[in-house]
Amino acid sequence: xxxxxxxxxxxxxWCYGASPVLDRMGEDGFGIxxxxxxxxxxxxxxxxxxxxxxWGTDRLVADHTGQPFTRAYQALxxxxxxxxxxxxxxxAVIAVAHTRPDRQVMALHALQIARFVNGRDTGDMVVVxxxxxxxxLRNAADLLASANPVLTVAAAAAxxxxxxxxxxxxxxxxxxxxxxGREGTRLLGAKVLIARSEAQRARPVQVEYxxxxxxxxxxxxxxxxx
Numbered sequence: 001x002x003x004x005x006x007x008x009x010x011x012x013x014w015c016y017g018a019s020p021v022l023d024r025m026g027e028d029g030f031g032i033x034x035x036x037x038x039x040x041x042x043x044x045x046x047x048x049x050x051x052x053x054x055w056g057t058d059r060l061v062a063d064h065t066g067q068p069f070t071r072a073y074q075a076l077x078x079x080x081x082x083x084x085x086x087x088x089x090x091x092a093v094i095a096v097a098h099t100r101p102d103r104q105v106m107a108l109h110a111l112q113i114a115r116f117v118n119g120r121d122t123g124d125m126v127v128v129x130x131x132x133x134x135x136x137l138r139n140a141a142d143l144l145a146s147a148n149p150v151l152t153v154a155a156a157a158a159x160x161x162x163x164x165x166x167x168x169x170x171x172x173x174x175x176x177x178x179x180x181g182r183e184g185t186r187l188l189g190a191k192v193l194i195a196r197s198e199a200q201r202a203r204p205v206q207v208e209y210x211x212x213x214x215x216x217x218x219x220x221x222x223x224x225x226x
Contacts, residue, residue, distance in 0.1 A: 002181035004030040007162045008108075008174040009038045010089035011123065013058035016112045017065035018175040018193040025177070026105060034104050035162035036093055036155070037174055038086025043123070046084050051077040054084075058116070064194055072119025085123035087155075088144075092128045094155040095140040103137060110135045 004025045008015035026032050046054070055077055058069045076082055089111050096107040114120040114131050121127050125144070132141035143151055165178055169187035177188040 001029070001031045002179055003033055005033040005035055005165070005178040005180065007035045007037055007166055007171075007176045007178065009086050010036055010093065010108065010111055011038065011084060011086045011115065012174060013054075013061040013069065013116070014190060014194060015175040016116055017061040017067045018177075018190075019067065019109060019112065020065070021193050022105065022177075030179075032105055034093055034097065034108060035158055035165070036086065036090040037159050037162040037166070038090050039156070039159055040085070040087035043083050043085035043087065046077055046080075046082045048078070048080075050084075061194075067116070069116050070119065073116050074119075076115070076119045076121055082121050083123045088125040088128040089122050090159065091125075091151060091155050092132055092140065092144055094158055095143040095151055096132070096137055098151070098154065099139040099143060100137055103135075107132065107135065107137060107140070 004022070006018075006022055008018070022032065044050070055069075055074055058073075061067060062069050092111060093104060093108055096104045100107075110131055111122050111128065114127075115122040120131070122131070129141050129144050132138075132144065162174075165187075166173060166176060169176075169178065171187055171189055175190055175193050177193060179186045179188065
C-alpha cells in the first residue's frame with residue numbers, strides 16, 4: 001500500500017483547501033498518515049490587520065478550491081480575543097491517532113469545519129476538546145483534557161518529523177503530501193494539492209507521479225494540478 005503522509009497546519013486555510021484531495025486519496029486506497037506542523041510558541045493574537053490578511057488569503061483559497069469560509073468564521077477573526085494557535089488542534093489530532101487512528105482524518109475535517117464554517121475557535125483547548133466529544137471521540141477528548149505529558153511529547157515529535165520531511169524535500173510548508181510506496185518517495189506540494197474545485201468535480205484527470213525512471217499511474221485523481 002502506498003502511504004500518503006499529509007503535512008499540514010490545522011488552522012491553515014490552504015491545508016483546509018486540500019481536504020477534498022486527501023479524501024479522494026483515501027477513497028482510492030491510499031493509507032493516510034497525518035503530520036501537523038504547528039508549535040505552541042508560534043501562537044499569536046489575531047489583531048485587526050492580521051485578521052484582514054487572514055480573511056483575504058482564505059477568500060483566495062475559496063476561489064481556488066470551492067471550500068467554504070463563512071461570515072461566522074470572519075466574525076471569529078474579527079472578535080479581537082481569538083489567538084492563532086494551532087497547538088490545541090495539533091494535540092487533538094495526535095490524541096485521536098493514539099486512541100482511534102481510523103478516525104484521524106474525520107477528526108481533522110471536523111475541526112476544520114468547526115472553524116472555517118461554524119466560526120468556532122479551534123485555537124482554544126476547551127473548544128477543541130468539546131468538538132472531539134461531539135463527534136464521539138471520548139477517549140481522545142479525555143486524553144486531551146488530561147494534559148498528559150506523553151501526548152505533548154508525541155505531538156512535538158510529530159511536528160518535528162513533519163518539518164524535517166518538508167526540509168528534506170525542499171518544501172517551504174504545508175499543505176504537502178509525501179507519497180511513499182514500493183517505487184520510492186515523492187512530495188506533492190501545494191501547487192498540486194490546491195486545484196480548482198471545478199476541475200476536480202467536472203474533469204477527471206489522471207496524474208502521473210514519477211519515481212526515478214518508473215512512473216506510477218495508480219492514483220487517478222479528479223483534480224488538475226495547478
